[in-house]
Amino acid sequence: xxxxxxxxxxxxxxxxxxxxxxxxxxxxxxxxxxxxxxxxxxxxxxxxxxxxxxxxxxxxxxxxxxxxxxxxxxxxxxxxxxxxxxxxxxxxxxxxxxxxxxxxxxxxxxxxxxxxxxxxxxxxxxxxxxxxxxxxxxxxxxxxxxxxxxxxxxxxxxxxxxxxxxxxxxxxxxxxxxxxxxxxxxxxxxxxxxxxxxxxxxxxxxxxxxxxxxxxxxxxxxxxxxxxxxxxxxxxxxxxxxxxxxxxxxxxxxxxxxxxxxxxxxxxxxxxxxxxxxxxxxxxxxxxxxxxxxxxxxxxxxxxxxxxxxxxxxxxxxxxxxxxxxxxxxxxxxxxxxxxxxxxxxxxxxxxxxxxxxxxxxxxxxxxxxxxxxxxxxxxxxxxxxxxxxxxxxxxxxxxxxxxxxxxxxxxxxxxxxxxxxxxxxxxxxxxxxxxxxxxxxxxxxxxxxxxxxxxxxxxxxxxxxxxxxxxxxxxxxxxxxxxxxxxxxxxxxxxxxxxxxxxxxxxxxxxxxxxxxxxxxxxxxxxxxxxxxxxxxxxxxxxxxxxxxxxxxxxxxxxxxxxxxxxxxxxxxxxxxxxxxxxxxxxxxxxxxxxxxxxxxxxxxxxxxxxxxxxxxxxxxxxxxxxxxxxxxxxxxxxxxxxxxxxxxxxxxxxxxxxxxxxxxxxxxxxxxxxxxxxxxxxxxxxxxxxxxxxxxxxxxxx
Numbered sequence: 001x002x003x004x005x006x007x008x009x010x011x012x013x014x015x016x017x018x019x020x021x022x023x024x025x026x027x028x029x030x031x032x033x034x035x036x037x038x039x040x041x042x043x044x045x046x047x048x049x050x051x052x053x054x055x056x057x058x059x060x061x062x063x064x065x066x067x068x069x070x071x072x073x074x075x076x077x078x079x080x081x082x083x084x085x086x087x088x089x090x091x092x093x094x095x096x097x098x099x100x101x102x103x104x105x106x107x108x109x110x111x112x113x114x115x116x117x118x119x120x121x122x123x124x125x126x127x128x129x130x131x132x133x134x135x136x137x138x139x140x141x142x143x144x145x146x147x148x149x150x151x152x153x154x155x156x157x158x159x160x161x162x163x164x165x166x167x168x169x170x171x172x173x174x175x176x177x178x179x180x181x182x183x184x185x186x187x188x189x190x191x192x193x194x195x196x197x198x199x200x201x202x203x204x205x206x207x208x209x210x211x212x213x214x215x216x217x218x219x220x221x222x223x224x225x226x227x228x229x230x231x232x233x234x235x236x237x238x239x240x241x242x243x244x245x246x247x248x249x250x251x252x253x254x255x256x257x258x259x260x261x262x263x264x265x266x267x268x269x270x271x272x273x274x275x276x277x278x279x280x281x282x283x284x285x286x287x288x289x290x291x292x293x294x295x296x297x298x299x300x301x302x303x304x305x306x307x308x309x310x311x312x313x314x315x316x317x318x319x320x321x322x323x324x325x326x327x328x329x330x331x332x333x334x335x336x337x338x339x340x341x342x343x344x345x346x347x348x349x350x351x352x353x354x355x356x357x358x359x360x361x362x363x364x365x366x367x368x369x370x371x372x373x374x375x376x377x378x379x380x381x382x383x384x385x386x387x388x389x390x391x392x393x394x395x396x397x398x399x400x401x402x403x404x405x406x407x408x409x410x411x412x413x414x415x416x417x418x419x420x421x422x423x424x425x426x427x428x429x430x431x432x433x434x435x436x437x438x439x440x441x442x443x444x445x446x447x448x449x450x451x452x453x454x455x456x457x458x459x460x461x462x463x464x465x466x467x468x469x470x471x472x473x474x475x476x477x478x479x480x481x482x483x484x485x486x487x488x489x490x491x492x493x494x495x496x497x498x499x500x501x502x503x504x505x506x507x508x509x510x511x512x513x514x515x516x517x518x519x520x521x522x523x524x525x526x527x528x529x530x531x532x533x534x535x536x537x538x539x540x541x542x543x544x545x546x547x548x549x550x551x552x553x554x555x556x557x558x559x560x561x562x563x564x565x566x567x568x569x570x571x572x573x574x575x576x577x578x579x580x581x582x583x584x585x586x587x588x589x590x591x592x593x594x595x596x597x598x599x600x601x602x603x604x605x606x607x608x609x610x611x612x613x614x615x616x617x618x619x620x621x622x623x624x625x626x627x628x629x630x631x632x633x634x635x636x637x638x639x640x641x642x643x644x645x646x647x648x649x650x651x652x653x654x655x656x657x658x659x660x661x662x663x664x665x666x667x668x669x670x671x672x673x674x675x676x677x678x679x680x681x682x683x684x685x686x687x688x689x690x691x692x693x694x695x696x697x698x699x700x701x702x703x704x
Contacts, residue, residue, distance in 0.1 A: 055080075058132040060622060063667055063701045064652055066127055066176065068183065068207060068261065070104065070153060073127045076628070077135055078528075078588045079151075079568040081606040084683035084691075085119040085496075087181060087212050088261040088290020088320070093682045094137060095532070095566055096592035096605045097150025100483050100540075105144065105154040106328075110394070112350035112370040113324060116147070117485045119684050120496050121354065124286040124324045125155050126265045128174060128187030128205040132156040137530075138474060138515060142456045143418045145392070146437050146480045149511065149534075158189065160280035160330045161199035161271040165191045172703045180671075180695035181209035194270070201282075202268040209262075211255045211291075215675040215693035218252045219296055222641055223687045227297050249296035256293050256689055258317050263288035269328070276334035284326045292318040292356075293689050295497050298552070318363070318494060322354035341380040344390075347373045356404075356494055363494050364402035371395050387421035398484060406491030406500055410443040410484040427465070433458040439481040443488045448504050450487065454479035469520035476513040482506040486540050486557045492550050496684060499549040500542070501556040509559070511536040524577075529569035536562040541602055544639035553639075562602060566592035575614075586613040593635070603637035604682045607645075622654040633681040641687055646678035648691075663703040671695040 055077045057065060067073045071082030071090035081093040094102050104111045104123050113124040127133070136144075137151040144152050175186040189203035217224065227250035234243040269282030294317070329347040352368040376390030394414040400407055416437035423430045434457040442449035456479055462472035489502035517530040539562040547554040568590040576583040588611040594602040608631040615624040632645040652669040656662050671692070672678075678691040 054137070055135040056132060057135070059662075060654055060665060060667075062127075062130065062133065063174065063665060063699055064624070064654070064669060066174075066699070068181065068185075068209060068263075070123050070125055070127055070133070070155065074133065074135060074153065076588070076611060076626075078570050078590045079137060079530075079566070080135060080590075081682045082680065083119045084680040084689070085685050086290065086293055086689060087209060087259050088263075088288065088292075089115070089120050089122045091115050091119070091123055092135075092153050093606065094135070094151035094153075095568070096564065096594050096602075096682075098604075098682065100147050100480070100486070101150035103141070103144050103148040103152040105152055106348070107156060107159065107330070107346070108144075108154060109328070109346050109348040109372050109374065110145070110370075112326065112348055112368075112372055112396075113352055114354070114366060114368055114398070117483065118493065118496060120292055120320065120493075122288055122290065122320070122322055124322070124326075124350075124352070125157075126187070126205045126207075126263065126286070127155070128176075128185060128207065129157050129189060129203040129265065129267070130155050131158050131172075142435050142458065142476070142478055143420055143433060145394070145414075145416070146435070146439075146454050146456060146478070147483075149478050149480060157203065157267070158191070158201055159203065159267045159282040159284060160269040160328060161191065161201045164199050164273055165193050168192060170704070174699060174701045176697065176699035178695050178697040180213045180692040183207065183209045197273055199271050199273065200269070201271075202266075204266040205264065207261065207263045210260050211257055212259045213255055213693050213695075214253070214690050215672075215677045216253055216690075217250075217677075218256050218688055218690065219250055220641065220643075220679065220687040220690075223296065224250045230297055246297055252296070258291040258293045258319075259689070261288065261290040263290075271330075277332055279331045280329070282328045284328075286324040286326070287322070289319060289321045292320060293685060294318060295685070296688055298497050316359045319357045320354055321357065322352075324350055324352045326350045335377075337380060339379060340377045342378045344376045344378060345374070347371070356402075358494065362402065364400060364404045364406075367399045367401075369397045384424035385422070387419065389419040390417070392416045392418065404492050404494050406493045407485060407489050408443045408445040410441065410488055412439065412441050412484055414439045414481075427463055429460075429462045429464070431458075431460040433460075437481070441481070441484050441487060443484065446488065448488070450482075450504070452481035452508050454481055454508055454510075464520070467521065469518065469522060472517050474513075474515040474517075476511075476515075478511045478513065480509045480540075482509070482540055482557075489557070492552050497552060499552040499554045501554060503557050503559075506540060506557065506559060507538050509536065509538050509540050511539075511564075525571055525573045527569070527571050529567075529571075531565075531567050533563070533565040536564065543603065543637065546639050561597040562594060563597070564592070564594045566590065580619045582617040584615050586615060587611070595635075601635040601637055603640045604684070605633070605635070606680075606682050607631040607633035607643070620656045620659065622652075624652050626650040630678065643679045643681040643686055646676050648676060648678065649673045665701045667697075667699045667701070669697040669699075671697065 065073050068087055069090045071092045074080045074092055075082050079095050083091045083098055092102055099116050106125055111124050115121045115123040134154040141148045141152045170191045173188040177184055185207035187205035191201050194200050227246050231243040231246035265286050267284035271278050271280030327349045331345045333343040335342055350370045355365045356363040373393045376388050378388045379386055396412045399409040414437055416435055418435040420433045437454045439452045458476040460474040462470055464470045487502050487504050487506055489500040492499050511534045513534040515532040519528040538559045540559055542555050543558050545554045545556055570588040573585045575585055591608045592605055594605050611628045613624055613626040628648045630646055634642045636642055650671045655666045658664050672694050675694040679686040
């Protein structure tokens, strides 16, 4: 198979716990040796060790990890956290990076939404219909775009068929319910041949949830104390009603109001197959309505009806109604036995709108039209040399309407060329990657236009022992142009309850990086360990100022030199391996430190976390128990609050009721069994949106 966005994810993933043992799928050639180690190959490339960290989540692991959004579905993978703004909006955080530094992809192309621009914006991908989710970390991910410094998440959902079905009709489905959200959800996909040359695929999903249940108080202790103090002040001034409202907000417990969601999706695609070439097309619709929890005690102010006095509307619930139409095209053209093997093209178009409601009134409307196109020439492998070279184009037309349109109308256009080459000499592997990108960002209403040229490159060398243990070292140089939001924001943003201020004079962000890793087998154990460090110049970050504007806290985009470093890894050790009983231990951990050159920590960096699990397989059953520990985070930025440490205990049991057939799996899972209060430090809303309490989940996955 030729190198594409799929095959970038298809590296040798031996040593990665999260790869489930599955039969050959539509996307990669997989060979199983006697030890069931998965080795993935791709035309032009054998193994992509520049991507030092890759986790593949599928099958039972995906069913067990599934939550209402992509971010929360991946938080148990080493190096992954989530933005956790609300149940309807939680984006992946990779190695402490978020927003503009993490790409979320569908079948190798960007989601083409605005989830990267603000934490309250949902990712327009439903994990219910995902066949597999690949989490990619390391410098070669820059081939997806300069915005992927932190990594990329690639969701595979088969919306464009990859092969001709070998049966008249095939169905895949999943239904799920839980107690903490009162969730009721389901997804279904169908694949069937249309004659001799065409294959058809369709999928859809629906989810509805109520306000999330929590163990205790919604508000963190520090904010509760502030609310009680404000209530006392209001009472002294004779504002008894306001004082009662503040005390009521401080004592809110059991649920987080304003967090209900409703989402549905539909996708359909068709592919023409002609020999080793194919051409496919798909269209899809994503529709969600979700609540934005209000910060207790933070009254929202808007312009009065007569345009004069401002009126407080702090109790008005805020919701977001989001809709996206998307069209995708993919082609693979066989080029024979010459220098190039295949031409792979991908094109995606998105028409996106989301409306922020204040009660029943329209607050702000965001309209985005975007196009992303990618073409790659994959080389036929010659001896020990293989690779891929391509071009990528991206454009976005962004507009916002309403009194709180904090970003002016703007356009972004990017063009890039990239290459990834691999050289192999016995046990030694060398990879070289490079990307040149030009970006034009303009805001016509304010008469500002900026242009940026960036270059990113990486080199990696790896050595593999006879026993299959691989050692590697990567070095990289990455550059990223500032986004329109970082440049042009200037105004109140109702959903985040902040006054956001950009800087039109921001310069290009750049970083040098080193990464060392080891993965493979050490005796019976499977290991995957990585250490990384990045030295940033002109790092762009959103910082609280301690000031207020329009009764909202002011956050401004700044630049500074930053040092990032971290460790992540997992070890899986078989303890008992007999027929039919197997017992294994699973250990995972991660740590990230990120500080400005004066020693000031960056905001919202996840703390040290560890996970330990025992997993047993016995005929038709899989039983897993987990203990997940999060340290306190007291290395905080100015005006940021600390989060305390906490421990979660989880358990699950999976049953395959059909003997000798894994196509039906019934799963019962209990999360946070002891109903512990925990707060995700990477979240903007951590002071008033804790993690869910005890959550009992049941799901059924089938493939027939």
